[in-house]
Amino acid sequence: MPGSNPAVPSGTNPSPHLELAPVAGAAVPSLALAEELRRAVRDGRLPGGSRLPPSRGLAEQLGVSRGVVVRAYEQLVAEGYLRGRTGSGTVVSDVRVPPPAPVRPPRPYVPANPGVPALGWFPRTEWLRAAETAMRGLTDRELGYGDPRGHPRLRRALAAYLGRTRAVVAPEDRVVVTAGFAQGARLVAEVLARHGVAEVGVEDPGSAGVVATLRAGGVRTVAVPVDEQGVSTDALLASDLRAVLVTPAHQFPTGAVLTPARRTALLAWAAGRDAVVVEDDYDAEYRYDRSPVGAVQGLAPDRVVYGGSVSKSLAPGLRLGWLVAPAGLVDTLVEVKHHADIAAPVLEQLTLAVFLESGGLDRHVRRTAARYAGRRAHLLASTERHLPGWRATGVAAGLHAVVVPPRPVPGDVLDAMAAAAGGVGVVPLAAFAHGGAPGSGLVVGYGDASRDQLDRALGAMAVVLHGTRRG
Structure with a gap:
């Protein structure tokens, strides 16, 4: 290899010719040498049992100080690639690395998702302004491990926004910030399972992703039919279910809106069964023939877990969502959220808080x-x-x-x-x-x-x- 340096290990299992790339000009020569030797062990050019040259000799071959070689050897001994034996020099460990898999060109991830917003319409200028405002006001303490419920400023902003635009009853202590509704659904499934709910009704037809997420969270799903009036409350009454996930403002995918009579029947079923309704309010901001219908949660905040996100209104790549939980479930929800990721990223939370407070999302x-x-x-x-x-x-x-x-x-x-x-x-x-x-x-x-x-x-x-x- 042009510009390489031959280093020939000695011992019972010598390598006849090992070429190492020059490391003298590297930013940190010892780390560069360690990586060269690590790679040689992995690909078999330095088989187990090979004795490496003394540090002084290898340093002369590579044109570096002896300390560079010593530090590289010490690093690889600490990692288990080499063994240092007093009186026997440095020996290659028996590292068994499977042969590399065939390299396949990566395929771009293109989800077949009919619910993606116009990503080119994302309000970059206003979002950047909100992020700068959030960063300037960010304290050192806020960069530490945060509240698993979410930053208080964002929870306050969400409570105000959801109450004003969706008629949601959202006390700040019941709002939990999530990584989109996908994480929210997973957390809800875990919470329900902990409270003894083994099955959750899902709309049929309905979101395949939500069904998979609920199952991953430890509950079984039971299909509940949907018609032009929304989810069938008669089917709920005929079942043994104690929880159901619905999209009442704009059923996915049929586009039906849960009628007033069905909304009343749904909440009566929940009260009679001591059941939980999970409301996925995924795109309710966008209604073109009239004002959006308010959330069901506002009628029964102690029976409904309300969920939403900015995935449709802004962009799914932001991974920002929320849950508003009944008082009887919120402590468990906070616990499982902490186990999931400790807390949501603080800068993104504060940026959204500023964006909401300034009216950016409304505009x-x-x-x-x-x-x-x-x-x-x-x-x-x-x-x-x-x-x-x-x-x-x-x-x-x-x-x-x-x-x-x-x-x-x-x-x-x-x-x-x-x-x-x-x-x-x-x-x-x-x-x-x-x-x-x-x-x-x-x-x-x-x-x-x-x-x-x-x-x-x-x-x-x-x-x-x-x-x-x-x-």
């Missing part, structure tokens, strides 16, 4: 709601043009719509149509079924798709559909 939702409404309208028009007879279900809200055909379409055709959508998030409705008969339709995300992208996606899906019919 962002107002700006983007009209634009999302326009994208939804364009999606429906494009659907009518490319897929005549297909219609959208649910209310005008959120970041996705379910489009259903006039007649059932085979599942493999729907799969092919979804795959043809390119960069637009399209998922067959059947992917969200948890036991009931899968519906015939497609869940189409328009939040992060331009009008041109929607047109191209619908056109490509139409080509697939018409091609299968001709075949």
Whole structure:
């Protein structure tokens, strides 16, 4: 190897020729030499039992001081790669390293998620201003291990915001900051399991990710059917369930809104069963035909665990969410949150607190709601043009719509149509079924798709559909 230095170990198992890269010019020569030797042990160029050259001799070969070699040897002895024997020099340990796996080019992670907001609309300038304000006011003490419930300033800001915009009853001591609703659902599952709840009802169809998360948290899930009025309270009454997770403001994925009669029946069921309702209020800020319906939690704060996040209103990459827990569950929730990650990152929490206090989130939702409404309208028009007879279900809200055909379409055709959508998030409705008969339709995300992208996606899906019919 050009520019390398040969170092020939001696002993019962010598290596005939070991080449080491020059280390004299490294920032820390001893660490560079240690890494060179470590790599040689791992890849077998220095087999177990080989005796390394004396430190003085190797130093001369490498053009470094003897202290560099001594420190490198000492580091690798401490790590277990080498053994130092008095009178016998330094010997390579018997380190068994499996052969490296074949290197495969990494595939980019592209989730098929129809609920992604317009990431290009993220309010970078306002968020940066909030982050600078938060950083300037950050005390040394706040950089330590924080409260597992979350920073008090953010919990106060969330309590005010949720009370004003979602009619949530949110005493500060019952608010817990989470890494998005995904972590929130996992924590709720663990809390329910600790309180003797083994099964949780889930909407059918409903979020496959939430179902998987609940199961990972230690509870079983039971499918509860959904119709155009929301989750079936009759099915709840006919079950033995003591907990259910619902999306009442905008059911995912069908888009139904839980009717007033169902809301009343849901809370009556919870009171009669001493049950818990988990409310996933995932995108309720975005309602385009009227003001959003208030949260169910406001009607029964001691029966409902309320959850939300900024994943739809701002960006899922922020990983910021919250739970508002009933008094009887909040202590257990705080305990499992502490076990999960001790506390949420403080700078991100304070940035969101400043953003809320300054009205930044209100302004962002107002700006983007009209634009999302326009994208939804364009999606429906494009659907009518490319897929005549297909219609959208649910209310005008959120970041996705379910489009259903006039007649059932085979599942493999729907799969092919979804795959043809390119960069637009399209998922067959059947992917969200948890036991009931899968519906015939497609869940189409328009939040992060331009009008041109929607047109191209619908056109490509139409080509697939018409091609299968001709075949």
